[in-house]
Amino acid sequence: MPQFLITALDYTDAQALERRMAARPFHLELAKKMKASGNLILGGAMLSPEEKMIGSTLVVEFEGEEAIQQWLAEEPYLLQKVWEKVDIKPFKVAAL
Template sequence: MNQYIVTGYDYTDEGAFDRRMAVRQHHLDGAKHLKENGNYVFGGAILNDEGKMIGSVMILQFETEEGLEAWKQGEIYITQKIWETVDIKPYRVAEV
């Protein structure tokens, strides 16, 4: 499978954190679904100095580019404007 590192940084407007929290459970449910299908490797929140969530990092894997694109089209943090920027790069988890 092709692996990817996904880095999403949240919008910084006044309502950004509230938007994140309003859809966070949907995002986590989506990650659980990805894990059940073998697409989720690991992930977590990026925190600022005060410990507040300001973004996310996920390691995902898909058989095809179409699978990655389908995930992007349905990811609630993208569709609901939680992540202002999303950077996706090919990645390989080291096997040690």
């Protein structure tokens, strides 16, 4: 199955971190479902030098673009305006 590197940068307005924290339980619930289904390989928060969450990086595995768009359509961080910019690139996890 194709793999993808997702880089998502948060909004930078004064309420951005507050929205992230409010949406976080729902985002993590969806991430757990994705992990159980095999779609999420790994994910985590990007941090500023002050160690504040400023975005997310994920490695995911989906059948293709349509399946990615279905996930993004229900992703709480997009629905709650946490992620401002989402970049999707084809990726291949190294077999070591």
